[in-house]
Amino acid sequence: MxxxxxxxxxxxxxxxxxxxxxxxxxxxxxxxxxxxxxxxxxxxxxxxxxxxxxxxxxxxxxxxxxxxxxxxxxxxxxxxxxxxxxxxxxxxxxxxxxxxxxxxxxxxxxxxxxxxxxxxxxxxxxxxxxxxxxxxxxxxxxxxxxxxxxxxxxxxxxxxxxxxxxxxxxxxxxxxxxxxxxxxxxxxxxxxxxxxxxxxxxxxxPDAARQRVIDAQCGDTVYTRVFDIAQRSSWPPHYGGRALSNEFSDTWHGREDDLERQVATTDVITADMNDARASSRFDVGPIYAGEGSAMxxxxxxxxxxxxxxxxxxxxxxxxxx
Structure with a gap:
């Protein structure tokens, strides 16, 4: 039925x-x-x-x-x-x-x-x-x-x-x-x-995000919490996110504890991340996309x-x- x-x-x-x-x-x-x-x-x-x-x-x-x-x-x-x-x-x-x-x-x-x-x-x-x-x-x-x-x-x-x-x-x-x-x-x-x-x-x-997805190849995504940490996001820590890899994730993925300490002591990283998202600077800001991007x-x-x-x-x- x-x-x-x-x-x-x-x-x-x-x-x-x-x-x-x-x-x-x-x-x-x-x-x-x-x-x-x-x-x-x-x-x-x-x-x-x-x-x-x-x-x-x-x-x-x-x-x-x-x-x-x-x-x-x-x-x-x-x-x-x-x-x-x-x-x-x-x-x-x-x-x-x-x-x-x-x-x-x-x-x-x-x-x-x-x-x-x-x-x-x-x-x-x-x-x-x-x-x-x-x-x-x-x-x-x-x-x-x-x-x-x-x-x-x-x-x-x-x-x-x-x-x-x-x-x-x-x-x-x-x-x-x-x-x-x-x-x-x-x-x-x-x-x-x-x-x-x-x-x-x-x-x-944004058009710039579309183009990055179109340009993505197999293996170009990462499952990470670094974007949430940088934004002081309310997402529970067991829900990370899959996004296109970029300079920010290449720098901080695997160093989450270091990133959390820096975010806790200065507003610089969070301010830059927020600005990157607002201005479509996707070398820093995240583009959440899955492994299907390669297709x-x-x-x-x-x-x-x-x-x-x-x-x-x-x-x-x-x-x-």
Whole structure:
């Protein structure tokens, strides 16, 4: 029997979400992905502009988009206002990750929205299964942005499929229709696609960040905490982030204790990091991107990306190799 997530995906042309990447996944990307036949997701920071978030939800709802938003559970434990701002506009999907927030789960379940939980290791998988969410985003270590670094997407997906009957969405390295076919063959009902959509025309990524992703080669990413340490970020330390390597990570990755001491005693590093992010100096500032960067060669519209993913059926059924 189909559950709420399976029913939602069955009504879409292609079973892909754009990942809810804060700093990339705004209303333009979510709208474009939905219009192309996927599910468009808004990325919500830990301290979002509530009026802008509400306007984005209102626009997507009024346009008839199939859309949702992704939240940081540890931030919702401090303040539920961002979640309520989104729920007021009747999203189709809400995803929670990075900790647990029972109040958020309760609030979402009082609405028709499909509830997804993003997990990054076996313990988080068990917690999501026990909560009986509508779907579980199985995030592998090759994925861009913040998360665990415990296990790759494909082995984690197979483990999860043996562990639970809740529908699974694969996240990490799904960059081409071949990748989408692979994770569906391994037990997923769809894919949570980050890096490729981060480079889309409608993404909030600066042009300089797009170009760096396009130029990236195999092995050009690093899983690290150094960018969070430099920014005095509120991210829990067990959630590092995968980003493109740059001069800053080359200097400090593996020297986190030294970096923490320096950040604690002077504002210079933090000020420079904040300036680098604001001015697109990506030799210092981070570009969060996954290992799939090596397969991205150009900027495309969201519609072109979704249309390309639609050919996964040919690979799944063996008519293309």
């Amino acid at each position: 189909m559950n709420a997530l399976s029913t939602l995906l069955a009504a879409r042309e292609v079973p892909v979400f754009n990942a809810s990447m804060a700093g990339a996944a705004g209303v333009e990307l979510a709208s474009a992905v939905s219009a192309a036949g996927g599910i468009g997701m808004l990325g919500v920071t830990g301290t979002p502009d509530l009026s802008m978030l509400s306007r984005s939800g209102e626009r997507l709802h009024n346009d008839g988009a199939v859309w949702g938003a992704g939240f940081l559970s540890f931030a919702l434990e401090r303040d539920m206002a961002p979640l309520h701002a989104v729920l007021a506009h009747q999203p189709d999907v809400v995803s929670l990750g990075f900790g647990g927030c029972d109040d958020a789960i309760t609030a979402i379940r009082e609405t028709p929205a499909v509830l997804l939980a993003q997990v990054g290791n076996a313990d988080e998988l068990e917690q999501a299964a026990d909560a009986r969410v509508d779907g579980i985003i199985v995030r592998g270590s090759e994925a861009g942005g913040h998360g665990r670094n415990d296990i790759g997407a494909l082995p984690f997906l197979q483990l999860a499929a043996q562990h639970t009957d809740i529908p699974l969405v694969a996240a990490g390295g799904v960059t081409t229709p071949r990748g989408l076919a692979a994770v569906i063959a391994a037990g997923a009902v769809g894919a949570w696609v980050g890096t490729r959509f981060a480079v889309a025309t409608e993404s909030q990524f 991205i060669t150009r900027v495309e519209t969201a519609a072109e990306i979704v249309d390309d993913f639609a050919s996964y059926r040919d690979y799944l059924h063996g008519s293309r190799f």
